[in-house]
Amino acid sequence: MIFRTAVTLLLSAVATQLVAAPLDESKIQFIGPLGTQSTIKPHNTPHQKSIINNLLPQLQKPNQKLEVFGNTRSWQSLEQVNALTVNGMQALRFNFSTTRFVEGTLALSGIEKAHVFLNGEPLTGKSEFSIHAVTGDHQVIIITEQVDDWKKVVIDYTPKAGHDEIVLTQKTTTALSAKQLYDAPTISAISLSPNGKFYVATERHYQANRKNAAISNTSLRNIEGDVLYRLSGVAASQVSWSPDSNAIVFTQDKRVSILNIKDFSIKTVAEHFTGASGYQFFDEDTLIFSWSNTPDDKHTLVKHYSGLEDRWSYARSISQPFLLDVKSGLVSTISESKLSTRIADFDNERNTVLVTRNPVDYAAPPHMLTQLVEIDLSNHTEKMLGEYRTFNRAKYTDKGIYVIAGPDFSQGLGRNLPKDMLANNYDGQLYLLNNDGEKPQALSKKFDPAIGGLQVLSNGDAVLNVTDKDTKQLYLYDESKRRFKKLNTGFDVVERYSVSDSKKGQVLVTGSQASSPQALSLVTVKRNKTKVLWDSKPVAYDNSEIAALEEFNFTNESGTQISGRVYLPHNLDTSKKHPALIYYYGGTSPVSRGFTGRYPFNLWAAQGYVVYVVQPTGATGFGQEFSAKHVNAWGEHTADDIIQGTNEFLKAYPFVDKNRLGNLGASYGGFMTMLLATKTDLFSASIAHAGISNITSYWGQGWWGYLYSGEASKNSFPWNNPSLYSQHSPVFHADKVTTPLLLVHGDADTNVPPGESHNMYTALKLLGQDVELIEYKGADHQIIVRDRRFHWWDTMLAYFDMHLKDQPQWWDHIYSK
Structure with missing residues (x-):
């Protein structure tokens, strides 16, 4: 072999005379040249770091080939390389396993300019590099810019102590790593159109060369998964669909815009509404949103507490609901209460908005009171529906209002406990406030899962997200039969879900299982069948x-x-x-x-x-x-x-x-x-x-x-x-x-x-x-x-x-x- 390296592994740093053993060159891979035949190297440009970092992710992939300026380069074992010199850059990589935390020194001789990376992280040094590796499988990549004589290249690993051995491997499987779990692509937000034909999803992942900065991409897709439009700097959790599914509203660069799905034209309807958030279509021509304002504190030296809530940094911000006319840009207030008024739900056919307020009231545990109020927009009147110590959320249904609250809601209406036991009101229950004003109905007293949230379908049924023992699941509450049915999501833990109100009734869901990573699925409510749209396992956890x-x-x-x-x-x-x-x-x-x-x-x-x-x-x-x-x-x-x-x-x-x-x-x-x-x-x-x-x-x-x-x-x-x-x-x-x-x-x-x-x-x-x-x-x-x-x-x-x-x-x- 013309091209030979003396690559050795020093096995012991404890003995006076260290024992060296040749490192198996068949387990070290080589690729090159990387670039054209030009002799210009990255270190001869002011952009060296960016060039190297941009190349690194491709070298980390298990691919055996790499396309470089129209030329195909193949990884090969080091022992097969027979060239004396190679123009441009080259790269070496090898994998090793450890059964414990190890420390040692990687020493390079004969390589005048090299960049060394351990699991994608750069190691500092010129010819010697400290290695610290935890239990598991690891990858070393060496990008060389200048090697005068490959026959003189020597790569040594010196363990700090006898137990700091590393073993080179060519395993087809790899141990799970922290970076894998954190950096892997995930769907961080989803939004399904009302007709179930489109969805918006945000994919997020991390790269070592981007440090703490997430790489996010939000796209509008049809239900088959084809990308129709990309939304830069927008999260799917921030978009809202028009009732006819022909448009979405989103906030970007301090502008509120509406994207027309038919021709992808964009109309800006508001700018610089500082403190405004949660834009939704009230109807085709009107948006409803919340707008908060924090009054100036006249005290610069002290904070005079107004109550227990003042421990919360946002306590003095007052938020109110508003309407925005899309065509004219005119904004109209819905409430002028001195208390923050939060939107719980709205119904454009009834022309009403359901809101909650929290007056200061410490009279009884948990020392908080929630008022549920309905505002009639036709005459701007308010109707107090009730005041409750335990309350989570409320949504309209055709027969009234669904409420999620603890067992003590409405004088203990939802209790299914011995008389001498105090209820845990974190155990969410489902109730119905009837339109006819009759006594509220407890719907889930004998339903063990704890209910956390709901989305209501046009037929009055509700999709519920629940804690079911140690799982997070979706259930359908059938209003006509007053029955709960578990939806087949295929997940142990449902993370996010978005519901369409089409005839089929569809639910877009992200989730994972205890032993399987995140996936994105579409559940058809009527047939209770699931279709996987995207799976992170082959993307980030293969082998x-x-x-x-x-x-x-x-x-x-x-x-x-x-x-x-x-x-x-x-x-x-x-x-x-x-x-x-x-x-x-x-x-x-x-x-x-x-x-x-x-x-x-x-x-x-x-x-x-x-x-x-x-x-x-x-x-x-x-x-x-x-x-x-x-x-x-x-x-x-x-x-x-x-x-x-x-x-x-x-x-x-x-x-x-x-x-x-x-x-x-x-x-x-x-x-x-x-x-x-x-x-x-x-x-x-x-x-x-x-x-x-x-x-x-x-x-x-x-x-x-x-x-x-x-x-x-x-x-x-x-x-x-x-x-x-x-x-x-x-x-x-x-x-x-x-x-x-x-x-x-x-x-x-x-x-x-x-x-x-x-x-x-x-x-x-x-x-x-x-x-x-x-x-x-x-x-x-x-x-x-x-x-x-x-x-x-x-x-x-x-x-x-x-x-x-x-x-x-x-x-x-x-x-x-």
Whole structure:
């Protein structure tokens, strides 16, 4: 072979004499030349970085060929290259696998100008590049601009320690990665036309070279999927269809425009309406929208609180509904109330608008009152339909108004509970307010799923999105038969849906399954059949190794079945003992079965952990009595279920090491992690993200503290039930904690203020316990931004690797002393 490289892998950095082993050149791929025969290289231009970054995504793809200026270049193994020199640029790539976090140095000699990338991220250096790689499969790409003599090229990898080995592979499958889960294309918004013939969808994805900036594309398509028009800078969630499906209204660059679907002409109907939003067609010639205004605060040095709502940054903004005449541009107000007036629904045939208002009223839990008001546009009169302590939303139907609210709606009309139990009003129920003024009807008392929202069809039927145990589903409520029917979406978790009112009745749906990524489907309501329009699996997850999923339920000590599921790492060796992670929420909703999310169970399994997700007592979706046990409990039943469930899990999965169990949860789940640390030593390491340590301080300081506590601590206050607020607060039992605990919080968290983690951190530090506190700067209750999300995921897994795998190197790399 004329062209030969001395490529070696140094296996040990511990021994005095390092042992070198040749790297298999057949597992390294080469491609070139990239470009014309010109000798001009990117580094000879001022646009070097952009040129390289633009080429990189194509080199990352598993394709074996690349079209370059009309010429086809093929990847080939390095051992097959027989040229002495190659004009233009060339590229090398190889894949390697690791069974743990590894550190090492990649050294290049004989390459005068190279750009090295690990999983799409650039590595800094000239001839030596530091490599840090987590458990899984990885790709190295080397783009060379200048190589004088390929025979002198040497590529070495030197591990930092003996355990930092990498193994070159040519696997046809790859382990699931964090970047894959976050960066993969998803449909982030959808809108289906009323006639069901068209839809608007927004696709979003990320690329390493774009950092935190999402790449979004919104297109108008026919139902067959053909692109008819592209809407730049517009999200599908911001568009609204005309009743005849011939036009859409959207906001772009501070302009409100209408796109004619027939000829794709655009008419601007409003500009610079600062604070206006939610434009919808009231009829073919009129738009209805909300317009908010925030009065100037005359106090520059202080904030004089007007009430509890003033903890919300938007509390002093007053929003009112308006009408906009499309032809003349004239705007007319609908309401002149001093309270914010929010549009719930409207009916252009009745010429009425349904609105809600929230007067300040703390008289009873949850210390909030909702007024439901109907405005008659023909004479501008208002009719108060009712005032309610529990209220979610309202929609017109031919027989009256559908309302979604908790069981206590209208003096407990929807209760299906023993008399001595307090209802959990997060458990949404469906009601009908009749046109004839008769007593409201409770429609879902014996329907266990919790109802979250609805869209009403012209025949009076309603498409409902519900929490059904640990799934998110769509149901059809048949008004004539007063019956609920589950729609066959094919998803465990419905994320978004949009309904047409055509004769067929169609629903456009995005969603995922616990072990399958997001897809877009069209459901025909009448036939209850589903057609997949788009699937992210072949796009972003082809040949990915996905964890095996098993259902795991048990009966708790009170005789109630507790649901759960277990994720098993790909090709798990059950003859060995493995660490496990136990995840829960414990609040008012179950942990959904989404393929990914803020807590990516499939990723944890890819990192070698058996993952047990448990749905303890108190969540909605399992019936009113199950959810009602959340009220005034603050972990009482939940902790028992998690502890018992973990022990049952250990019995059922003997290959799980009982001495290497980690547990974690967020928000109420973070509270549960802290509380569990005071009740059991079952776990070897624990993580609480944005958890509540002191129920009293959360009640008084959290954005939703007093409202949420109005349900979770109904009728209980620090002055009439001090034992609940103190004895259920983990910080009051900090001296019982022996488990290593990581506290994670956003330092800008308004929902659960960061002081909740500081309380526990202070207590455990004074007690000399093993505790860590990580705050994410500028982050609120959730860690959303791409670079922070990756760092956060790494932090949690590195912490568990340190305590459950006896591998502190990843944690030390992130948080070096």
